[in-house]
Amino acid sequence: MSTVPRPWRTDMLTIHCPWCGPRDETEFSYGGEADIARPAAPDGLSDAAWADYLFMRTNPKGWHCEQWNHAHGCRRWFKAERHTVTYEIRVTWPMHREQP
Numbered sequence: 001m002s003t004v005p006r007p008w009r010t011d012m013l014t015i016h017c018p019w020c021g022p023r024d025e026t027e028f029s030y031g032g033e034a035d036i037a038r039p040a041a042p043d044g045l046s047d048a049a050w051a052d053y054l055f056m057r058t059n060p061k062g063w064h065c066e067q068w069n070h071a072h073g074c075r076r077w078f079k080a081e082r083h084t085v086t087y088e089i090r091v092t093w094p095m096h097r098e099q100p
């Protein structure tokens, strides 16, 4: 095997779609933080509380539960636990199921 770097080689992520299996990250769309609960009675919220629901996210340094869509594949949504520093994805699972 040659040790010469291939010019087309990238550090592209491989994401495991729960239905299609491992695919390049270019097939997926990021959907933001998972498990953001919509307020039961949004009319009763203050503007600040509504803005908090709409815009404020945890943005942790470490493991993070996210929503992803296999946009250029089966088009299904799923959840993934991804490390925000290393980009490692250690598990993915369908939206309607509990985290394995």
Ligand SMILES: [Zn+2]
Pocket (backbone or CB within 6 Å): 017, 018, 019, 020, 021, 070, 073, 074, 075, 076
């Ligand atoms: Zn898929």
